[in-house]
Amino acid sequence: MKKTLIGLALCFAANAHAQPERPASAVETASASLRDIAPSITATGQVQSRSGAEMAAGTSGPLAWVAEPGTAVKKGEVIARLDTGEIRLQRAEQGARLTRSEIALRQAERELERLRASGTAVSRYQLDQAENTRDLAKSDLDIARATLRQTDDRLARAEVRAPFAGVIAERLRREGEEINRGDVIARLQDTEHLELRLFLPLRHVRAIQPGSSVQVQLAPDRAVAGQVRAIVPVGDARTQSFEALIDLPQQEAGFAVGRSLQVVLPLESPQQKLAVPRDAVVIREDGLSVYVVRSGKAARVSVKTGSAQGEWVAIEGPVSPQEAVVVRGAETLHDGDPVKVIGEHRPGMAGQSKNKGLS
Numbered sequence: 001m002k003k004t005l006i007g008l009a010l011c012f013a014a015n016a017h018a019q020p021e022r023p024a025s026a027v028e029t030a031s032a033s034l035r036d037i038a039p040s041i042t043a044t045g046q047v048q049s050r051s052g053a054e055m056a057a058g059t060s061g062p063l064a065w066v067a068e069p070g071t072a073v074k075k076g077e078v079i080a081r082l083d084t085g086e087i088r089l090q091r092a093e094q095g096a097r098l099t100r101s102e103i104a105l106r107q108a109e110r111e112l113e114r115l116r117a118s119g120t121a122v123s124r125y126q127l128d129q130a131e132n133t134r135d136l137a138k139s140d141l142d143i144a145r146a147t148l149r150q151t152d153d154r155l156a157r158a159e160v161r162a163p164f165a166g167v168i169a170e171r172l173r174r175e176g177e178e179i180n181r182g183d184v185i186a187r188l189q190d191t192e193h194l195e196l197r198l199f200l201p202l203r204h205v206r207a208i209q210p211g212s213s214v215q216v217q218l219a220p221d222r223a224v225a226g227q228v229r230a231i232v233p234v235g236d237a238r239t240q241s242f243e244a245l246i247d248l249p250q251q252e253a254g255f256a257v258g259r260s261l262q263v264v265l266p267l268e269s270p271q272q273k274l275a276v277p278r279d280a281v282v283i284r285e286d287g288l289s290v291y292v293v294r295s296g297k298a299a300r301v302s303v304k305t306g307s308a309q310g311e312w313v314a315i316e317g318p319v320s321p322q323e324a325v326v327v328r329g330a331e332t333l334h335d336g337d338p339v340k341v342i343g344e345h346r347p348g349m350a351g352q353s354k355n356k357g358l359s
Contacts (some may be wrong), residue, residue, distance in 0.1 A: 024338040027329035029293055030277050030345040031322050036270035037314050039307040045198025045246065047259045051164050051190035055079060057179045058157025061086065066185055069171050073162045073188070080160035080185045087158065091151045098148055101141040108134040166190040169257070194255050196226065196246035198263060205233060205242050207267040214246060215264040215310070223310070224249055226263065264309070273306060273314035277345060280325045281305060281313065282333075291326040291333050292319060293341060298326060300335040 057063075059082065066080040073079055112130040115122045170187040173179060196216065200208065212228040232243040246263060248255055280290050281303070288305060291298040303317030319325065326333065327345040 024296075024340040025298075025329055025333060026342045027291075027293070027298075027326045027333070027339045028343040028345045029324040029341050030280065030327045032274055032276050032315075032319050032325050034272050034321050035275045035309070035312055035314075037273050037275060037307050037309045037312065038266040038270040039268050040264050040266045040309065041200070041204060043198045043200055043263050043265065044260055045196040045244075045263055047194055047248070047255050047257055047261060048197050049166070049189040049191065049257050050193045050195050051166065052169075053163060053188045054184045055160050055162075055186045055188055057082065057160065057181055057183050057185055059087075059154045060180050061158065061178070063173055063175055063177050063179050063185065065175060066171055066173065067168045069168050069186075071168045073166060073168065075162055075165045077162050078159045079162050079168060079188065082158040082179060084155055084158045087151060087154050091148065091155065094144065094148045094151055098141070098144040101137065101144040105134070105137040105141050108137040160185060162188055164188075164190055165192065189257055191257065192250060194248045194250075194257065195229065196248055196261060196263060198244055198246065199239065199241040200244055200265070202240050202242055204265075204267060205231070208244055208265055212266065214266070216246070216248065217262040217264070223264075228265075274316075274319065274321060275309075275312040275314050276319070276325050277311050277327050278308065278313050279311075279345075280327045280330065281315070282330050290315065290317070290319065291330045291339075293324040293326065293339055296338060298330075298333045298335065298337045298339050300333075 057080075061082040061084070064081045064083040067073065071079075108130070112127075112134050115127055115130050166188045168186055169189040171185070172187070173183065173185045179185065208228060208231060210228050210231055214226045214228060215223045216226045217223050226246045226248055228244060229247045230245045232245075234242065244265075276290060282289050282291065287302055289300050289302050292301050293299075301317050301319055303315040303319065306314035306316065308314070324341070326339065328343075329339075333339070
């Protein structure tokens with residue numbers, strides 16, 4: 001019996017030595033590096049135009065024409081026009097009244113000059129009457145001229161012009177409708193000068209300053225730089241937040257009024273910390289860790305994470321700068337597994353690597 005047990009043990013030992021070693025896992029790595037990282041918060045803001053206007057009618061009358069939504073206009077260009085037929089008839093009448101007033105004034109002045117030339121043959125009462133007639137005619141002429149200027153102003157206001165270059169965002173009234181002065185006809189938006197409006201918690205009001213640089217996330221792998229233009233330090237008691245306005249780069253495409261974008265705002269000055277790509281951090285029930293490639297094998301190292309900036313996150317743990325950490329393929333690894341490095345991860349390339357063999 002004892003010999004039988006010894007034989008079985010020797011067989012198991014032989015089989016164990018005969019089993020092939022686990023094949024190496026294909027992984028993609030990146031070098032841990034010292035980076036300037038600052039604590040930050042992420043907030044969602046909405047793109048809006050720095051110049052937006054509701055274009056209202058400057059006078060009353062039927063609407064003859066209004067630009068279509070989406071029409072790009074230059075500063076001073078007509079975007080709506082009222083029918084001026086009735087106003088022009090009024091102007092013609094007022095022009096005729098102006099001519100009559102001019103004739104009446106000339107006649108009154110000639111009569112006054114004639115009476116003054118008559119000397120003592122004319123009483124003082126007649127002279128006073130002639131002067132009053134002349135003054136009244138002059139006043140009537142001033143009124144006629146002012147009335148004509150008012151009508152000319154109405155004619156000018158019958159054309160609604162763009163106060164700045166932009167795009168017709170919305171048309172509220174259509175041709176043929178009767179418009180009163182002050183009625184909004186269309187909305188104009190400046191699509192060249194945009195800003196991002198966002199609301200931040202009140203506890204960060206002193207951390208964000210005008211002129212601070214921020215990262216505006218256009219896509220998961222693409223961000224552009226923005227700048228804090230203004231802080232509105234008036235908090236909303238209900239939401240416990242304050243408003244910040246971010247200038248957006250004009251030359252960048254992809255901004256549209258009303259679009260929501262995420263913004264990363266630094267809360268403190270950057271500090272140099274050891275960092276790894278976010279995807280290198282493995283989250284499991286027993287905590288956070290990264291896998292470091294040492295002597296061709298994966299070594300699991302427990303870490304604590306800190307501030308993040310872009311794709312990089314600060315870590316604390318027994319990892320050295322320039323040490324290779326597994327970024328792709330770490331989810332299925334175990335401590336001591338053999339690995340085969342097939343590519344180098346390049347942050348900012350949306351997971352693309354130099355080697356396409358990693359699936």
